[in-house]
Amino acid sequence: MSTVAFAETHDDPNTLRASSRSWSGPASKRIVTGYGFWIFILSDMVMFSAFFASYAVLVGQTAGGPSGRDLFDLRSVAMETGFLLASSFTCGLATISADARQTTWFQLAMAVTCVFGLAFLILEGREFAALVTQGAGPTRSAFLSAFFTLVGCHGLHVSAGILWLLTMMAQVFTKGFRPDIQRRILCFALFWHALDIIWIAVFTIVYLLGSAA
Secondary structure, X not given: OOHHHXXXXXXXXXXXXXXXXXXXXXXXXXXXXXXXXXXXXXXXXXXXXXHHHHHHHHOOOOOOOOOHHHHOOHHHHHHHHHHHHHHHHHHHHHHHHHXXXXXXXXXXXXXXXXXXXXXXXXXXXXXXXXXXXXXXOOOOOHHHHHHHHHHHHHHHHHHHHHHHHHHHHHHXXXXXXXXXXXXXXXXXXXXXXXXXXXXXXXXXXXHHHHHHO
């Protein structure tokens, strides 16, 4: 490259701006936190994948007892699914409100998300109690052991998410939308939406296919 071309290249404002963008320094804490939490979510997905694989292997091992077709109430499960999907929508509204620093709308959206999550857990608890009452508890067969493990693990995650949600509401109420709290809200939203994705898989593979088998 000639001296003139070298000077023209380095004096070009577009080149200088591109260079400054390329060397803008380390990523922000929000990006690093989000990336790290995605790794946690992926590890959680691996665990659920193992539960799904176990269920697929054991779904036919009823030991002469009832199968999913005999036990599952799709109307109740459809209501559970509706509540959880609606909670994902309100969680998204809460995230938007947090970005806009609208405290009232954030608290309202999170409260509705909590109500929907509790409704989901209540219906799931009633389902488990009804199964145990019918003698179809987790010790009845390998199929039911896999079922209670998979669905119950998801329910435990939802319970932990509700406790996290209430903590976020309290922190925003007392401390406002500080940067560290904003990052925690981001992680909570990722966690809650991931639970909805997992539930869609549970609803399809366990309940729909199980009822049709």
